[in-house]
Structure formats: C-alpha cells, structure tokens
Amino acid sequence: MFEQLGLIGCGLMGGSFALAMKKTGLVKRVVGYSKSPSTTDRARRLGVIDVEAPSALMAVSGADIVLVAVPVAATEATLKAIKHLVTPQMLIMDVGSTKADVVQSAQRALRDQVGSFVPAHPIAGSEVSGVEHADADLYNGRQIILTPTELTHTDQVERATHLWQALGCRVTRLSPQAHDGAFAAVSHLPHVLAFAMMNSIIGQDHGDDFLSLAGPGFRDFTRIAASDPKMWRDILLSNRHELIVQSRRFRQALHDIEQAMEKGHAQSLEDLLTLASEARAHWRMGAQKTAKLRSSPVDP
Amino acid sequence: MFEQLGLIGCGLMGGSFALAMKKTGLVKRVVGYSKSPSTTDRARRLGVIDVEAPSALMAVSGADIVLVAVPVAATEATLKAIKHLVTPQMLIMDVGSTKADVVQSAQRALRDQVGSFVPAHPIAGSEVSGVEHADADLYNGRQIILTPTELTHTDQVERATHLWQALGCRVTRLSPQAHDGAFAAVSHLPHVLAFAMMNSIIGQDHGDDFLSLAGPGFRDFTRIAASDPKMWRDILLSNRHELIVQSRRFRQALHDIEQAMEKGHAQSLEDLLTLASEARAHWRMGAQKTAKLRSSPVDP
Structure with missing residues (x-):
C-alpha cells in the first residue's frame, strides 16, 4: 500500500496506471504532472489524478511511489528534474518501450539514488494515446518486464514485482540488453513495417483507391501504424542498433x-508459408516460455 | 430468388455463402461438393448444405446458381469439370483473391459459356479455414469486388450485384488487372510480410523466448500469418508480378x-512516421473512394 503516487506524464500509460492503482486500493492519493497544463487539467477532471502539480519535482514531493510515463527520450531530463527529492525509500519506475538507454539515463540522472529506480516495460498499450483513453484495466492480464541492474535495490525490485502482480500482471525479469533485442524483434520492427506499409501505399498514384478496397486483414496488420509518431521516433532511434539487426x-x-x-x-513456397502459419497458429499471447533468455519469470 | 445452389468447395468461404443464402431466403436448396468426402459430409451434418454431391459436375446438375469456392489454382480444372452442364441461364461465380488468372482460366475452361461466369472477390475471410468456421454473417457489411469482362453477360452481372447486395455487401466493379494491382498492395503483400515476420523470428536462437514476450501489437500484426499455406501459395504465385511491384x-x-x-x-523520421500514422488513423475500412481506379461502385 502506498500513500502518494507522483505521476509524471498523464497520458495513456501513466493515466491507466493511476486508475489501476486507485481501483485496486494500492494508493491513497495521486499527484500528477504533464508537460502540457491542459493535459494535467484534463487528467484531474477525469479523476485520473487527484491533485495537479505545477512541475515534475512538485509531483514527486511527498510521494512514496513515482511513475515516469514520458516518451523515452525525455526520461533523463525528467529524472534530473526530480533527483533532488528522490529518497532511498521511494520506488521510482518508468514504462518505456526501450530499456538499455533508460537504464543509462537513470544512472546519469539519479547517480547515488539510482537504486530506487526499477526500469519497467508493461506489454500493454494501444495505437490511441492521451489521458482520455486511460483505462484501469489496461495492464490487467498483461506481462510486465522489469530490467533491474546490479545497482537497483533488491527490495525495490520486490516492491515493484508485488505491485504489478497486484495489478494483474505477470512479471518477468530480463537484462536491459535482452529486453531490447527481444522487443526489436516482436514490437519495434513490426511497427516499422506497418509504418512503411502505409507510406508505400499512400505514395502511389492509386493509393487512396487501394485503401478503399482494403479489408480486415489490412486493418489488423496496420493497426499499429496509427501509433504516436513522436513516441515511436524516440523508440526507434533509441533501439536502432537492435532494430537494424x-x-x-x-x-x-x-x-x-x-x-x-x-x-x-x-x-x-508452401514449405515457407507452412512454417510461418504453424508458428503463428500455435502462438498464444503471454504464454510462459522465457527460460533460455537469461530471464527470470517471477512466481506470483 | 434461386432454386438450387451448386456449391463446389465447402470451406469457410463457400460454406459461409451457403449459410448466408439460406438465412436471407435467397435459395431453396444447396447441393454441395468438396474434394474431401469428409468435408462434404461435415458440411451436410452442420446444415451448410442439404445434399451431398459425389462430384463437382453433379453439384451443378439442376442448379441455377453455382459458387466455385476452391483455391484459385484449382479454378480452371473445376470449371472444365462442370462445363458440360453450364447453361446461359446459370449464374456462376468464384470467390478467389486473384482475378486476372481466374478470368483467363474461365475463358479457357468455359469457352462459349464464359458469359455466365461473374468473377467475384468478397473482401472477407479469416485466418481460420474450414466449414466448421462457416458463418452466415461473414459477408454482411463487407465489400465485394466483381471483375466482369466484355465477355460477361450484362444480365448475369446485374444478378450477381443484386445477390451480393441482398447479402449486405457493397458491390464494386473493377477490371481484373486493377483488382490484382490493388490487392497485391493491400492484401497479398501484407500477408507476405506477416509470413516473413514469423519466419524471421522463429529462425533465431531466442525466437521462442521473443515470441513469449510479444504483446497485442504483434498479435494483430501477425494474425494473417496463420492463414492457410496452400491457399496463399496459390494466391502469391498467381499474382506474383503485381506483388513484386x-x-x-x-x-x-x-x-x-x-x-x-x-x-x-x-x-x-518523425515526418515519415507522421505520414503513416495520419493515413492509418484516417482510414476506415470500406469507406467509399474508388472513383479514380477505373471502377464503378454500384448504387444499391
């Protein structure tokens, strides 16, 4: 049980975390800050946060748990801005889709306080963004990857683990590097391909006509291409080496x-398609199978 | 209103057509044939067809409407097998995903009776196949593309149009070539990319681990990779020239x-992602926009 959540970034991910924490009774009060005052205001009016903070630092003041839910490229500046008020007792997490760079940013920004920071990536989200889509059940039933380093306090990793389990998540631990390799393959590259697919079509003379004929296969295949361009610009740049591989x-x-x-x-051709088709037909989202990847699935 | 549907191929597409025709009262009796006797038997037991035919030709006997719902590569042999009983009054259609080759096959197979054949491609389907997934509402609310040629009887095109409209479809007419170009872009290439994505991942040392971490974006992006390999082998081979483009x-x-x-x-990078994201966010499946593509959307 936490007294006060300091939420920095009141978007889809941060807002959904605040709602989930409230719904499960894990926090008494949420103090929120977003770069855009209108977002913070909207988050308060929607009941996602209880109190608006005028700065990231003020959102952290008095908090025993802090969630940094900003684009990955803004992580370092955000952590620097709050460093002053970070204590060893405070649990700080992020929700970024890349982890090697976030871990480095955190070490540079938090220095001797970096042990409080537990890097986290919930495998949830949506092609829509913004606090108006925040959903108390966004994380329920999903996986969360924690990527602690040797500098992370063990008890903070435990607290983070129990917290996400209480929100209905299955918790897996990976090294930041293993995380980034895996997500380049199963998330970042599919996004790049979906973006490229859209650009390839709209760049053609009859592109609009083609789109008017597209059906449900295309709809699902390209859903992630509607994702936020700024957020994905940062993810792709941050993980570009693994992505190129x-x-x-x-x-x-x-x-x-x-x-x-x-x-x-x-x-x-049939053999190649059969390989793909069988692999996809047998795949189940969230099925447990991470033994080989230097990972530690965490027992509930 | 039709007396008797001769259904050749009692799979997902054919079975769903038979169920839809019965549900809307457009046909009195369905005589069905599948290459595999166990499929035909299952179709009858599921109520998808009323009578089992021992051959494609026998399925056509006494029919005033025939649906050829077989893999595109089997179209020519199927039409040859039934040519003997085809009459000018009989409406014959297919449901193939490629059209230039189907039109050529039909001309070779049906010769002087080709005017009865209205090439059709309903933009519906699923990554699952088989008569047990047949669904009376599969086509409802979807688009259907008809690709008649100068040899197709005008009144048969009209009958086909009214029939699909009665099943809840929006009917669009395209040339076979325009159809194949468009569907190479919005359907066939996405399938190839999804197949390749699966093969790329399972070909890696940690492929299984990666898959265990994949989330909803990956799920939707790769859904079509579970599609039937034989069916897609034929589609890809048949439309390979447009696909390579x-x-x-x-x-x-x-x-x-x-x-x-x-x-x-x-x-x-942000500019490129913004282009893609905005195009996808504004796209709506089935939105009308085909004026430029030598196509004629048909008024209901």
Missing part, C-alpha cells in the same frame, strides 16, 4: 519467400 | 525509414 534478418526471410515466388517453386 | 515500393518505404533512423535524422 532484426531488419536484416527480416529482409532475408522476405527474400526467401519472394525467391520461391519469383522462381515458381511452389513446394518451397 | 508492390514489394519493391514497400522496400523503398522501409529503406527511407531505416535511413532516417540509422543517420539519426529525428525530424525526417
């Missing part, structure tokens, strides 16, 4: 299919 | 994003 592998897999197609090798 | 355009769009990323050009 994944993109090269993807191009090879694409090349294999296209070669079979162009050469009219029906059996090779 | 679209793939080249896509690779350029991907290259543009990756270049901005690798060079750290934050503004260019």
Whole structure:
C-alpha cells in the first residue's frame, strides 16, 4: 500500500496506471504532472489524478511511489528534474518501450539514488494515446518486464514485482540488453513495417483507391501504424542498433519467400508459408516460455 | 430468388455463402461438393448444405446458381469439370483473391459459356479455414469486388450485384488487372510480410523466448500469418508480378525509414512516421473512394 503516487506524464500509460492503482486500493492519493497544463487539467477532471502539480519535482514531493510515463527520450531530463527529492525509500519506475538507454539515463540522472529506480516495460498499450483513453484495466492480464541492474535495490525490485502482480500482471525479469533485442524483434520492427506499409501505399498514384478496397486483414496488420509518431521516433532511434539487426534478418526471410515466388517453386513456397502459419497458429499471447533468455519469470 | 445452389468447395468461404443464402431466403436448396468426402459430409451434418454431391459436375446438375469456392489454382480444372452442364441461364461465380488468372482460366475452361461466369472477390475471410468456421454473417457489411469482362453477360452481372447486395455487401466493379494491382498492395503483400515476420523470428536462437514476450501489437500484426499455406501459395504465385511491384515500393518505404533512423535524422523520421500514422488513423475500412481506379461502385 502506498500513500502518494507522483505521476509524471498523464497520458495513456501513466493515466491507466493511476486508475489501476486507485481501483485496486494500492494508493491513497495521486499527484500528477504533464508537460502540457491542459493535459494535467484534463487528467484531474477525469479523476485520473487527484491533485495537479505545477512541475515534475512538485509531483514527486511527498510521494512514496513515482511513475515516469514520458516518451523515452525525455526520461533523463525528467529524472534530473526530480533527483533532488528522490529518497532511498521511494520506488521510482518508468514504462518505456526501450530499456538499455533508460537504464543509462537513470544512472546519469539519479547517480547515488539510482537504486530506487526499477526500469519497467508493461506489454500493454494501444495505437490511441492521451489521458482520455486511460483505462484501469489496461495492464490487467498483461506481462510486465522489469530490467533491474546490479545497482537497483533488491527490495525495490520486490516492491515493484508485488505491485504489478497486484495489478494483474505477470512479471518477468530480463537484462536491459535482452529486453531490447527481444522487443526489436516482436514490437519495434513490426511497427516499422506497418509504418512503411502505409507510406508505400499512400505514395502511389492509386493509393487512396487501394485503401478503399482494403479489408480486415489490412486493418489488423496496420493497426499499429496509427501509433504516436513522436513516441515511436524516440523508440526507434533509441533501439536502432537492435532494430537494424532484426531488419536484416527480416529482409532475408522476405527474400526467401519472394525467391520461391519469383522462381515458381511452389513446394518451397508452401514449405515457407507452412512454417510461418504453424508458428503463428500455435502462438498464444503471454504464454510462459522465457527460460533460455537469461530471464527470470517471477512466481506470483 | 434461386432454386438450387451448386456449391463446389465447402470451406469457410463457400460454406459461409451457403449459410448466408439460406438465412436471407435467397435459395431453396444447396447441393454441395468438396474434394474431401469428409468435408462434404461435415458440411451436410452442420446444415451448410442439404445434399451431398459425389462430384463437382453433379453439384451443378439442376442448379441455377453455382459458387466455385476452391483455391484459385484449382479454378480452371473445376470449371472444365462442370462445363458440360453450364447453361446461359446459370449464374456462376468464384470467390478467389486473384482475378486476372481466374478470368483467363474461365475463358479457357468455359469457352462459349464464359458469359455466365461473374468473377467475384468478397473482401472477407479469416485466418481460420474450414466449414466448421462457416458463418452466415461473414459477408454482411463487407465489400465485394466483381471483375466482369466484355465477355460477361450484362444480365448475369446485374444478378450477381443484386445477390451480393441482398447479402449486405457493397458491390464494386473493377477490371481484373486493377483488382490484382490493388490487392497485391493491400492484401497479398501484407500477408507476405506477416509470413516473413514469423519466419524471421522463429529462425533465431531466442525466437521462442521473443515470441513469449510479444504483446497485442504483434498479435494483430501477425494474425494473417496463420492463414492457410496452400491457399496463399496459390494466391502469391498467381499474382506474383503485381506483388513484386508492390514489394519493391514497400522496400523503398522501409529503406527511407531505416535511413532516417540509422543517420539519426529525428525530424525526417518523425515526418515519415507522421505520414503513416495520419493515413492509418484516417482510414476506415470500406469507406467509399474508388472513383479514380477505373471502377464503378454500384448504387444499391
């Protein structure tokens, strides 16, 4: 149980965390700050936060838990701005989609207080953003990846673990590097491909006509292309090295299919599609299988 | 109103058509045939068809409407097998995802009776297949593309149009070539990319671990990768020329994003993502916009 949540960034992710904490009775009071005063005001009117703070630092004042839910590129400046009030007792987390850079930012910004910071990435979200889409159940039933380092206080990692479990999440621990490699493959590259797919179509003479004919397969395939461009600009830049590795592998897999197609090798083509189809048909979101990846699934 | 539907291919698409025709009272009796006798038997037991036919030809006997719902590569052989019983009064349609090859197959197979054949592509379907997934509402609210040629009887095109409208579809007419270009872009290439994405991941050392971490974005992006490999082998081979054109355009769009990323050009990257994001956010499935594409949206 926490007394006061200091929420920095009252968007979809931060707002949903505040609502979930309130709904489960894990926090008494939420003090919120967003860069845009109108967002903070809206968050208060929507009941997502109880009190508006005029600055990130003021949102942290008196808090025993702090969530930094800002674009990953803003993490370092945000942590620097609050460093002054961080205590060893305070649990600080982020919700960023990349972790190696966030861990480095936190070390530079928080220095001797970095042990309070537990890097976190909840595998939830939406192509829509903004506090008006905040949802107390956004994290319920989802995975959360924690990427503590040797500098992170063990008891803070435990507190973070119990907190996310109380919100209905399955908690997995990974190194920041393993996290970034995995998410380049299963999240960041799919976003890049979906963005590129849209740009490829709208760049054509008949692009608008083509779009008017697209059906449910296209709808689902491109859903993530509607994601926030600024947020994804930061994620892609931050994780570009892992992304380039994944993109090269993807191009090879694409090349294999296209070669079979162009050469009219029906059996090779069918074999390649069967591999993909069976893998996807057997996949279940959130199924437990992380033993090999230097990870530690955390027992509830 | 039709007396008897001859259904050749009792899978998801054919079965759903039979159920929709019955539900709306557009047909009195359905005689069905599938290559696999167990499928035909299952279709009858599920009430999708009323009578099992021992051959495609026998399914056509006595029918005033015929739906050929087989993989596109089997269209020609199927039409040849039934040619003997085709009459000018009979409305014959397919549901294939490619149209230029289907039109050619139909001309070769049906010859002087090709005027009865109205090539059709309903923009519906699912990553699941089989008669057990047949659904009377699969086509309701969806688009259907008809691609008649100068050989197609005008009155058959009219009958096909009214029939699909009665099933709740919006009917659009395109040339077979325009159809194949558009669907290479908005359907066939997305399938190829989703297949390649799965193969790229499972081909890696930690592929299984990566998959266990994937979330809802990945789920939707790769849904179509679970599609039937044989069916898609045929579609990709059949439309490979248009597909290669679209793939080249896509690779350029991907290259543009990756270049901005690798060079750290934050503004260019943001601009490219904004283009994609806005296009996708404004897109609505089935929104009317086909004026430029030598197409004729048909008034209900």
